[in-house]
Amino acid sequence: MMLERNRLICGDNLTELATMEAESIDLIYVDPPFFSNRNYEIIWGDEAEIRSFEDRWEGGINVYVDWMKQRVMELYRVLKPTGSFYLHCDWHAGHYLKVMCDEVFGQRNFQNEIIWSYRTGGASKKRFGRKHDTIFFYTKSDSYTFNTQLEKSYMMHKYGFKKSNFKEDEQGQYSMVISKDWWEIPAVGSATKERWGYPTQKPERLLEKIIMASSNKSDIVLDAFCGCGTTLAVAHRLSRKWIGIDISPSAIALIKNRLANLGIGESDIDIIGMPKSVEDLKRFKHYEFQYWVVNELHGTPSSKKTGDMGIDGFSLFNHYPIQVKQQERVGRNVIDNFETALRRYYKVPRKVIHGYVVAFSYTKGAYEEVARAKGEGMKIELITVGDILDKKVKIRQIVSPNEQNNLL
Ligand SMILES: C[S@@+](CC[C@H](N)C(=O)[O-])C[C@H]1O[C@@H](n2cnc3c(N)ncnc32)[C@H](O)[C@@H]1O
CATH class of the missing domain: 3.40.1350 (Trna Endonuclease; Chain: A, domain 1)
Known part of the structure; x- marks a missing residue:
């Protein structure tokens, strides 16, 4: 697909994806809500996560997984044979979603279970603190884009001798190694500069790692649950093309402000489905x-x-x-x-x-x-x-x- 201009779509992703060309997208990242859209409500600020998962979720896990499966099948259809798919979830439904994605993508196309660990949020005295999300990474075939990412690995002890691949910074001696499947990245806290006040906003560093690893410049990145547009902002910064879909007009309105902050005006993008009257x-x-x-x-x-x-x-x-x-x-x-x-x-x-x-x-x-x-x-x-x-x-x-x- 030739994507002349980046595209921001307000609508239900199931309907919107059905209109998109098959095998046209290089990279998909999705971070869906963990309950059916029917009950979805935006509650801004600190109130956001107060309502418990169980309260919001009617119909049980099967209803949710079916709701997601329809969308994952459409996402699979629009993904190029060389493309990659990342599904962000957590303990609520992650295991069920993994089984469903294995069915859609084929077990052998599963590449990683990435653990994103953070320190913020509360913890119960009755169990270990729940401090990570899970991101499942699938490809559509054996032949896919992957740019190896490196990260610092610190030595347990300081070595007196100099080895050519040792480096040192304020945290100690380290060497560069292939990035592992667990990433410690701070969540978007209230004091973070990148915060837009959207309840489920994800950190830009997380998306940077995914986009850099699984796409190249000018590739098309799709986020079909784009929230306040983290994926889109990072894709733009990294010179990728992008398509964002969200059902909430206020999310789209916020993304317009976020993009304007990056110097991207409304005339530079195609905005579809926003209220006109x-x-x-x-x-x-x-x-x-x-x-x-x-x-x-x-x-x-x-x-x-x-x-x-x-x-x-x-x-x-x-x-x-x-x-x-x-x-x-x-x-x-x-x-x-x-x-x-x-x-x-x-x-x-x-x-x-x-x-x-x-x-x-x-x-x-x-x-x-x-x-x-x-x-x-x-x-x-x-x-x-x-x-x-x-x-x-x-x-x-x-x-x-x-x-x-x-x-x-
Ligand atoms: C967890 S948030 C995504 C947050 C995003 N990763 C960010 O960093 O801002 C999930 C988003 O999915 C959107 N959503 C829910 N149901 C949808 C649907 N059927 N189609 C498109 N978007 C939907 C919600 O409006 C919400 O913004």
Whole structure:
């Protein structure tokens, strides 16, 4: 397949993969959710993993494995005969998925069970800490791309003599050896620079290793559960072509921001399946709508704590609160409540308090209330979804250093 432009697709991967050309992809990495899509919900920030696996999973393991098998069979179909497939999973369903992948790819095409170990996350006193994920690596045939990866192997003891293949760094003496099938790579923690706040974001170093080993420059990399776009960002950086699919419009909106950060504009990629009209957006689930709006405004979704106060996100540059209503004719009472939320949020008195409300439309009373509140030092902007779709919204980006200091 000639892939003229990289492609970002919002949709169910089963449907989307069915439209793709057979044997056209060089490398596939997937990191699926461990439960059926039907129950999938994005919960941002630290709340993300609070709901237990069992709570989310209806129908038992067989339903999940069947759901995955349909997708793995499509992925197998689109993979080139020389291609590679990596499936990221963990203790929840990994063993069942391995058996299923053996059936689809053939046991003899299984290459590695990679252990990604990390230190973060909690641990129970009742068992050993669960601190690794598993990545199954398959190829479609015996003839496949593999660029041997090397890693440092440290000596147990320091040797006084100099051997030509010994090197030394702050951790001690080492030699370079063929990379093993267990990788210690820190997870994306809250203090990590690469963090985008997407609950299941994987570290770029992990994808770097996979992409460098199993593809070459200009090869096509596919991630059919691309989340916040880690695979795509790394593939781009390593000069690979890429296709990303995710069912969540807010994930796609976030990826657009992530790519923009790398200097890749919307005109450089084909974006397929994103909402184009107000009617499309009315059909969104509420949380998807909320995150779509916040991301379109280049903002960040709020944590649950501030969400409780009626604030759904913050604009990126000036950090002004944003409230999102998936409603027509938002009236005076909503603006009233937002004013209260703003006062509670900006605990310290300020000369001017700023905030944005986003909805489909507003009543006359809402505009009157905004005008009235202006007299009390409240600058509330009423933004319509139509304005966002028409790219008419410009959130003020420059704040004076003084104003910066006042931000909470
Ligand atoms: C575990 S996350 C992937 C995280 C990703 N590796 C990253 O680093 O950001 C799984 C993703 O699969 C997506 N997803 C779930 N069901 C899907 C489906 N049927 N088709 C496409 N994407 C789906 C979810 O929206 C979610 O973003």
